[in-house]
Amino acid sequence: MKTSFGGLRPARLFALGSALWTCTVCVVANAQPTPAPPPPNVPPSGPPAPGPAPDRNAPPALTASPLLGDEAPPPPAPSTDETVPPPPPPPSYEEPAPPPPPDEPPPRRTAGPFARGSVRLSLLIGTGWTSLDEYLILGAGVGYYLVDGLELGLDYEAWLFGDPVLHRLSPGVRYVFHMVPVIKPYVGAFYRHTFVNDFNDFNYVGGRAGLFYAPERSGVYVGGGAVYEHLLNCKDRGFTDCDDVYPEIFIGISLGR
Numbered sequence: 001m002k003t004s005f006g007g008l009r010p011a012r013l014f015a016l017g018s019a020l021w022t023c024t025v026c027v028v029a030n031a032q033p034t035p036a037p038p039p040p041n042v043p044p045s046g047p048p049a050p051g052p053a054p055d056r057n058a059p060p061a062l063t064a065s066p067l068l069g070d071e072a073p074p075p076p077a078p079s080t081d082e083t084v085p086p087p088p089p090p091p092s093y094e095e096p097a098p099p100p101p102p103d104e105p106p107p108r109r110t111a112g113p114f115a116r117g118s119v120r121l122s123l124l125i126g127t128g129w130t131s132l133d134e135y136l137i138l139g140a141g142v143g144y145y146l147v148d149g150l151e152l153g154l155d156y157e158a159w160l161f162g163d164p165v166l167h168r169l170s171p172g173v174r175y176v177f178h179m180v181p182v183i184k185p186y187v188g189a190f191y192r193h194t195f196v197n198d199f200n201d202f203n204y205v206g207g208r209a210g211l212f213y214a215p216e217r218s219g220v221y222v223g224g225g226a227v228y229e230h231l232l233n234c235k236d237r238g239f240t241d242c243d244d245v246y247p248e249i250f251i252g253i254s255l256g257r
Helices: 010-031
Strands: 119-129 134-147 150-160 166-176 183-196 202-213 220-231 243-255
Touching: 119 150, 183 220, 202 243
Parallel strands: none
Antiparallel strands: 119 134, 119 243, 134 150, 150 166, 166 183, 183 202, 202 220, 220 243
16 A cells, blocks of 8 residues: 655655754754853963861851841830820929028117217297396207217307396307117206396306207207306306306207218
């Protein structure tokens, strides 16, 4: 029995297949690239150098712990719990209390209108008499305090509405006990020259004592006391005595410095 494929016989078909396989192998073999020649100055690489011999006394290498990885564990996440109490407030600062003031001495009592440097102005009104007549006495005075309580002064008196008319001028000194509160005693001494109309003039020496009423921090004061005077070269003048005692009342105004 003879078989044919497309008009070709089997013997011819096998010969054609063998020819095609031979040509395919030749084309594939010719398609492989040719190896590049080595560079001219690079020596050919030899076999790798042998490594150092292992040290038999070295400790064995540590193996990685299964509990610890190659990377450090991440930091814990910040707490988002809103119940964390707030930080305490800063301590309040209070200024220390100032130290108590030192004990002050009690205020010194001043001499008031009788202090050093004060000026005294005074008025005098009264009555007087002689063996011949009665008089109305008007007077004024001025004084200056050299030290506290010690006054140097000058006073004038006019004996009026009698005969003969008398004018008396009296320089003197007076000391006031200014340290005594309110009611202040005083003592003094004076010399007095009396001018007498139509008669010879008289000269007296005498003293006085009394009390001043001087309120605290007031420049006005009043006073009253008794005066003793002695007539020098006393003779029976007919209208005056050799010794005399009489009261005095006056109002004073102090003019401070």
